[in-house]
Amino acid sequence: MNGDLISIIVPVYNVERYLEQCINSILCQTYPYLEIILVNDGSTDHSEKIIESFRQKDSRIRYIVQSNQGLSSARNLGKSVAKGSYIAFVDADDYIADDYVESLYHLLCRENADLAVCGYYETTEEGEITGGSNVPAHTVLLDEESFWKLCHEDKGIYCIVAWNKLYKRSIFESIEYPVGKIHEDEFVLHEIVSAATVIAAMEKRKYYYRQRAGSILERENILQRFDLIEAFSIRLEYFLGRKQYIMADFMFEKILYYLYGMLGGQKDRRFYVKLDEVIAKIKGTILHMWRGRIPFKLRQKLFIFWLTGIRYYRVRAIWRSRRRHGD
Numbered sequence: 001m002n003g004d005l006i007s008i009i010v011p012v013y014n015v016e017r018y019l020e021q022c023i024n025s026i027l028c029q030t031y032p033y034l035e036i037i038l039v040n041d042g043s044t045d046h047s048e049k050i051i052e053s054f055r056q057k058d059s060r061i062r063y064i065v066q067s068n069q070g071l072s073s074a075r076n077l078g079k080s081v082a083k084g085s086y087i088a089f090v091d092a093d094d095y096i097a098d099d100y101v102e103s104l105y106h107l108l109c110r111e112n113a114d115l116a117v118c119g120y121y122e123t124t125e126e127g128e129i130t131g132g133s134n135v136p137a138h139t140v141l142l143d144e145e146s147f148w149k150l151c152h153e154d155k156g157i158y159c160i161v162a163w164n165k166l167y168k169r170s171i172f173e174s175i176e177y178p179v180g181k182i183h184e185d186e187f188v189l190h191e192i193v194s195a196a197t198v199i200a201a202m203e204k205r206k207y208y209y210r211q212r213a214g215s216i217l218e219r220e221n222i223l224q225r226f227d228l229i230e231a232f233s234i235r236l237e238y239f240l241g242r243k244q245y246i247m248a249d250f251m252f253e254k255i256l257y258y259l260y261g262m263l264g265g266q267k268d269r270r271f272y273v274k275l276d277e278v279i280a281k282i283k284g285t286i287l288h289m290w291r292g293r294i295p296f297k298l299r300q301k302l303f304i305f306w307l308t309g310i311r312y313y314r315v316r317a318i319w320r321s322r323r324r325h326g327d
Contacts, residue, residue: 003033006101006166007084007219010075010092010114012051018210025095027058031102037078039217042068045277050263071176074161074182079172087169089162093210100206104166111141113200115192116166119158120207127210133158134135137199142199145244150201153251161185164207171195182224186231188247190238221264226274229258233282240289251297252305255282257310263310279309 006028021307026036033035038051038061048065055061066077079087086105098101100118108116121132135158139150144164151159152266156165162177162185175191177184177206179191193199286302294302305312 001029003140004105005033005035005084006031006081006086006088006105007035007037007079007169008088008090008101009037009039009075009078009082010090010269011039011041011071011078011114012047012092013068013071013074013090014043014045014047016043016045016047016050016097017313019047021095022090022092023050023054023061025098025219026053026090027060028098029096029101030099031105033058034060035084036083037082038063039072039074039078040065041070042066070179070183070253071126072179075177075184076179079169082169087167090207091163091209093162093212095251096209097206097208101166101187103202103204103206105127107200107202108168108221109310111198111200113141113172113198114171114196115199116169117158117199117201118164118207119203119205120164120209121205123208123210125212127209130211132205132209134203134205136203137205139201141302142201144196145191147193147199148244148247152247160189163209167192168196181231185233186228187234189237215327222266222268222271223274225262225317226278229255229278230281232276233285237285237289240294243293245295245298248302252298252301256305259310275310283309323324 010022010026015022023038026034036058038055040048040051040063042065051063055063058214062081064081066074075089078089086108088101088104104116104118107113117135119132119134119302121129126151136150142150144250148160171192175188175195177241178187181187231249236248236251236255239245239251259278262271283306290302
């Protein structure tokens, strides 16, 4: 072997319509030293037959079957058996450019980075390109602080998702995707970024992200959206603990934005029970981190929320009004 082995992990669950295109796009990579790990997460369609037909043609394919446990479990299983020095994730309903792996690998090696990121295209179910996102052209090397600024200021999905990246395998030594959660990428992003000393990014789009009806995010219900709030709360605690107060402030505002966005017209009692649980956890985080030397404005925001919970914006508006009028 003349190059580093790269493990590409593909979780598979009932994607027979798209699976051939996905696998073909991996087999056609210009970088040949690949281990292709297909994890069948209990598919009930013809995905297994499709995988078996490919496995007979290419010895680089490794096939693993598990009962249906979800995307996180399939990713965790794939990386636990991976032999490559580097890891990439490709969702089974997506596909990649022929030079996807080679481009990210060369970027990572050239910049001596631990993680490499590229832009992506959005496509319809039929594969028609409808949009996408480029990493800003001026971006090449990022440290942890720069990554978060890019993630938050540019609002780039390319920062958050597990796909469109090449990772040094060592990054995942102590990181597991949380099983049973929606938005599982959000839960571990801060751990991944912390483990990567240098992050390299390229403007070019090399990943094709298919948006389709019936995907996990399409099936997401209102209660499952609390998973995202939980992930943000964990990241808020992380930023407060690291004294990254600008990022903590942004994360706090993002939590409030999503919470208030979920409130409209809710009549399900289960929603409000869950809401109370989430707010209690956020208050617990605030209380736990209160001893840090938090800047006054952020401390004021956190204190008002700790006192008022979901009535935060109303109380803050009254507070500001009274301060302006000298009451």
